[in-house]
Amino acid sequence: MTTRKPGTAPGNIFVAPYSAGTVAGQTGSLILDDSGDPVWFRPLPSANLQNADFKVQSYRNPKTGRTQPVLTWWQGTLAIPPTYTNLPSGAPEPGGCYYIYDSHYRLLKTVFARHGFSPDEHEFLLTRRGTALFLASKPVPMDLTRYGGPKNGAILDSQIQEVDLATGRLVFSWDMLEHVDPADSKVSASDLSSSGGVWDAYHVNSIDEGPGGQLLVSARDMWAVYNVSRKTGKIRWQLGGKKSDFSFARNAKFFWQHDARFRPRHEISMFDDGCCDLPDGAPEQKSHGLILKLDFRSHRATVARAFYHDPTLFSATQGNTQALSNGNEFIGWGQSPYYSEYAGAGNSEHTPSRNLLYDVRMPGSNISYRAFRDTWVGTPYYRPAAAVRASGPHSVVYASWNGSTRTRAWQVLAGPNPRSLSVVVGHARRTGFETAVTTPAHGPYFQVRALEAAGKVLRASKVVKLDRTA
CATH class of the missing domain: 2.120.10.30 (TolB, C-terminal domain)
Structure with a gap:
């Protein structure tokens, strides 16, 4: 600009x-x-x-x-x-x-x-x-x-x-x-x-x-x-x-x-x-x-x-x-x-x-x-995307949703297996196309949820796994 x-x-x-x-x-x-x-x-x-x-x-x-x-x-x-x-x-x-x-x-x-x-x-x-x-x-x-x-x-x-x-x-x-x-x-x-x-x-x-x-x-x-x-x-x-x-x-x-x-x-x-x-x-x-x-x-x-x-x-x-x-x-x-x-x-x-x-x-x-x-309001038919990597003792979870205009924040869930992701381990305001959320949680399974301005969940991503051996 x-x-x-x-x-x-x-x-x-x-x-x-x-x-x-x-x-x-x-x-x-x-x-x-x-x-x-x-x-x-x-x-x-x-x-x-x-x-x-x-x-x-x-x-x-x-x-x-x-x-x-x-x-x-x-x-x-x-x-x-x-x-x-x-x-x-x-x-x-x-x-x-x-x-x-x-x-x-x-x-x-x-x-x-x-x-x-x-x-x-x-x-x-x-x-x-x-x-x-x-x-x-x-x-x-x-x-x-x-x-x-x-x-x-x-x-x-x-x-x-x-x-x-x-x-x-x-x-x-x-x-x-x-x-x-x-x-x-x-x-x-x-x-x-x-x-x-x-x-x-x-x-x-x-x-x-x-x-x-x-x-x-x-x-x-x-x-x-x-x-x-x-x-x-x-x-x-x-x-x-x-x-x-x-x-x-x-x-x-x-x-x-x-x-x-x-x-x-x-x-x-x-x-x-x-x-x-x-x-x-x-x-x-x-x-x-x-x-x-x-x-x-x-x-x-x-x-x-x-x-x-x-x-x-x-x-x-x-x-x-x-x-x-x-x-x-x-x-x-x-x-x-x-x-x-x-x-x-x-x-x-x-x-x-x-x-x-x-x-x-x-x-x-x-x-x-x-x-x-x-003006444009986009609500994608597909899910948000998530990725995770280790950063020292922390995990960094990356969240994005190509085309979503209503997403204002991201919520991160973690758990020991894909069916136990009830714990919220991170929250961050959307900061661009892809938002990085650092959390002390080790998972190893993570999921992100897109939140609208009032805090309502729009949609969740697929579950991703952290590989600390990579």
Whole structure:
């Protein structure tokens, strides 16, 4: 942590660490508290597997109609050179999926894309209709000579798909290639040697639902955000890019943006990457969270609030801007290994430390596609874990419960055999993911019990044995 001040929103931090180089630790889905201690970690067996868009959502049970908080994420393999060069960098390899887990960390649903498309890591939204709305991508063979590319090339098409979670049926789709001219791309089709001949003209990276059946679609490589009518499929207006329906006030232009979201009062939030490999002589700008005010009479976009980092960050890819319950904003810095929280008024590029409440740098070269803060109550279906070792004349008992958010203290029992553990020999406040409790008891059998704030036993671990000969 580089900054930690009062005033942050309640909740834990949700990230999915991975690295384009050597990952520090393991890839997977990770919940952290504000001090940086793990709350829950689901590690993946290979660094070539990644999770993305790991967050809390509401799931409507198709049988009961009730909603419940769940964890959702994408899992699969990304095309990261030099290991994978068959697709544009960052595109999902075939074989990925989306997971929905309940508050007991049990799998509820696995969701796949349809019509030969691969589930895309960029977006997975659960709706109140009991459906999942997500992005999917697929290389489509195409003669690219009119765009300056090869005759026998391909374009990476993006499709919005919506699947009914009860039946698995595809209930809606919208295809980028059918509605947006790839000639408007800011990425050249001329050099595709590092992507298997596949042109990433669009790079769609977020969807959001608004009132009246509106969809907000962000296309990174177009420098544009599109408002799409779900009913007709037509683009109602375009913000940014070569055919923008809006002009821009000072500092309102954005480049390579991610995570476009509807906000109240005709505002749009996003993460403006703003840097790196800018064509058309565009000036490089610092990456930042950005909220724009749209005036539909003058068709002009102005900056409502901005969120810059201190020190300056230049994130070529990824990132997000999340509205929090208390009016704060949480920023995931994408390709830069940070996540931060700001008071809602934000700052400017000249005052980047203003309103910064919380800031963390991830270890090594680890990054997370997005980062979130949210409230979460986890009660694992599995038992707490215990281990014990001798330390001179004492025994040290280690207690942990991966994913439990209600555990506040640990109670240690000991006895001469596994069926006689009635004596409490230790008690300690939970002090992080794993708590060490020193006791003079020799056991040799021990068990730990997780206690909630009022002292009630939540659950006990298996019995473990101390081996003093080891």
